[in-house]
Amino acid sequence: MADRVLVDGEFVASVPSTDRGLAYGDGIFRTVRIARGNPVAWPDHLARLRFDCGALELPTPDGAQLTSDMRRLFTRDDDGVCKIMVTRGSGGRGYTPPTGSVRRIVAAHALPAHADVVPEPLELGRSSIVLAGQPRLAGVKHLNRLEQVLARGECERLGHADAWMSDSTGFVVATTMRNLFFIDEQGCWHTPAITRAGIIGATRQRLMRAMRQRHVELLERDISPQELEGFVGALACNSVAGIAAVARIDGRALAGSDQAAQWARSILDS
Structure with a gap:
């Protein structure tokens, strides 16, 4: 086309x-x-x-x-x-x-050619690019995307498919182009609160709605980098590529990500 x-x-x-x-x-x-x-x-x-x-x-x-x-x-x-x-x-x-x-x-x-297949599991490290805090613009997909441009350039130089980004206060926000969800050992889901920086994606909202309709416990909150060690699974999503499992984050394997991503795809499509 x-x-x-x-x-x-x-x-x-x-x-x-x-x-x-x-x-x-x-x-x-x-x-x-x-x-x-x-x-x-x-x-x-x-x-x-x-x-x-x-x-x-x-x-x-x-x-x-x-x-x-x-x-x-x-x-x-x-x-x-x-x-x-x-x-x-x-x-x-x-x-x-x-x-x-x-x-x-x-x-x-x-x-894109990759959009018609199940996304490859992601290995995410922390980007050195920090998202500036501006509550008035939090969630808004405005045309000022220089932070993501710099972060994508960093991924390209390092040979990484993606990376997770924090805001200026240090809390986890998203990847360079995807929203994030995490699952803990009790089966509770967590997603970063987009209150200071970051984009509220349509797929994020659809997935949150589908979870709540099924009465799945989901917390939208600030997540510190230290808390990442306590999660057993994670997924990343956007509207073009869909839902990708996060196989590793900061070098630590997440055994529950594949199953969590498969389940999330099933409720998003139902």
């Missing part, structure tokens, strides 16, 4: 150099998996997009409008990835944002 882009509903190859998303990272984005032309878990993605726009005081694009854009980009037989970006458009003097301005960018991309 060739990449295709709609900007405010028009097929174009570029955005204006004055776009505030380019100049200041003034915008948000979401990445949606497309299966047979349909956006997977679209209501969850739309809910997160609305939350993100609200946090930045951006006008939220109409859901029907976004759905129409996706239908124009993907045929009924297409599998792929749709990236939706909402920026504050062009205008305003310096940092001062214009009122009511918004630009809608919807792009179609091919599905």
Whole structure:
């Protein structure tokens, strides 16, 4: 599939150099998996997009409008990835944002080859890149992703598939591109609270909802690096690659991860 882009509903190859998303990272984005032309878990993605726009005081694009854009980009037989970006458009003097301005960018991309297979188990070490704390932006998938860019570069240099990241207070947040879940010896699940830094992914929310519907004990809380030694299993998830077992973390094997990941996939798909 060739990449295709709609900007405010028009097929174009570029955005204006004055776009505030380019100049200041003034915008948000979401990445949606497309299966047979349909956006997977679209209501969850739309809910997160609305939350993100609200946090930045951006006008939220109409859901029907976004759905129409996706239908124009993907045929009924297409599998792929749709990236939706909402920026504050062009205008305003310096940092001062214009009122009511918004630009809608919807792009179609091919599905990565690894996305159609069960993800390989991950071995995670700690990234040297720390996520800065900003409660106002916690959970928001905004366009300022330099911390993740630097962390991904570090993984590439070290030959690592991924790494876990802490915030500036030292608590575990996520991997460079996935949300994290842990399970302890009593069968209780734990996931980092996204209150100071990090992204609240749609797959994270879906999995949390599925667990709670089954009355599974799940704690959303601050997790210190020292506590990682007490978990017997872990998984990492995002919307494109799905759920991956964490085989090792900081060099320590997690024997319960494969079974935990298989179970999590089953309740997410049911």
